[in-house]
Amino acid sequence: DGGITQSPKYLFRKEGQNVTLSCEQNLNHDAMYWYRQDPGQGLRLIYYSQIVNDFQKGDIAEGYSVSREKKESFPLTVTSAQKNPTAFYLCASSLIQGSNQPQHFGDGTRLSIL
C-alpha cells in the first residue's frame, strides 16, 4: 500500500535538545511538506521541497531544519532554537506535474517537552 509514514508517533524532547522527526513516502511524489498544528488552529507550513537537495522556508521556519537527500525522505529537525516546540507535526506529499495537485498527509508526530 502506498502512503506516507511518520515516526515516531510520540516524541519527547528535553530542554536544549535537538530532535528529528522522520517522514517517508512511497507514492513517488515529487514534493514534500512539513506542517505544524497547534490546538484550535489550522496547519502552518514549516518547510517544503520540490526536488531532491532543494527546499524552501514556509511561514514558520525559525527553529527548524530539513534535508532532502532522497526523493522518498524529508526529515525535520526541531532544534533547541525552537522555544515552543510542543505541537502536532504533519508531513505531506504531492505530485507537481500539471496544476492543482492535492497534498496527502501522514498520521503525524506529537512532540512534547519534558
Place this chain on the structure above:
Amino acid sequence: DQQVKQNSPSLSVQEGRISILNCDYTNSMFDYFLWYKKYPAEGPTFLISISSIKDKNEDGRFTVFLNKSAKHLSLHIVPSQPGDSAVYFCAASAALSGWGKLQFGAGTQVVVTP
C-alpha cells in the same frame, strides 16, 4: 494575518440531514481550494477540491461551492452519516505565490448525532 477563516468552530447535525460548512478567504489571488477531513491523532484526508474557474464541484455526498465575488466557499455533505463526525479544514493556494503553499483555516468540528 489569517487569510483563510472558518468562523464556526463546531457544528452539530442530525444523521441524514445536510451539513453545511463555511469558509471565507481574504486573498483574491487564491485560485485553488480544498477541503480536508481529520480524525483525532490522524493526518488530514483529502476530500474534495475546486479550481477558481468553477463555482461547483461534486463528488458523491460532498459538494463544494465557490463564490469568488464574496470570497466564500462552502462544503455540503448530504446525507450526513455518523462517520462524518470529524474536524474539517478548508485550505487555499495561489499559483503566483508558489505551488504547494496551502493556507489552512482553523477547522470546524462536526458532530453527527443519531
